[in-house]
Amino acid sequence: MxxxxxxxxxxxxxxxxxxxxxxASARLRELCTMMVGAYGSENRAxxxxxxxxxxxxxxxxxxxxxxxxxxxxxxxxxxxL
Numbered sequence: 289m290x291x292x293x294x295x296x297x298x299x300x301x302x303x304x305x306x307x308x309x310x311x312a313s314a315r316l317r318e319l320c321t322m323m324v325g326a327y328g329s330e331n332r333a334x335x336x337x338x339x340x341x342x343x344x345x346x347x348x349x350x351x352x353x354x355x356x357x358x359x360x361x362x363x364x365x366x367x368x369l
Contacts (some may be wrong), residue, residue: 296358302351306367309351313344 297305320337327334352368 297355299359299362299364302355302359302364302365304366306355309344309348309368313341313348316341316344 299357299363316337320334320341323331323337325335330337348368352366355364355367
């Protein structure tokens with residue numbers, strides 16, 4: 289079996305993914321705010337929502353870094369952030 293090099297996403301694919309990720313992140317923040325407001329930050333479910341929101345922010349940072357690596361010289365600032 290030969291090892292194939294992965295093909296990076298195109299600029300358009302990064303833009304589309306960025307749009308989806310930003311929308312999902314915004315909705316996740318809304319739900320997190322609702323849960324923490326309803327149950328308090330000490331509630332396990334609310335706390336998990338907070339952790340999930342933090343993980344989504346980390347994912348967005350990682351995807352932004354990946355876009356910069358995949359597309360040197362292309363306008364990628366803010367695609368995921």
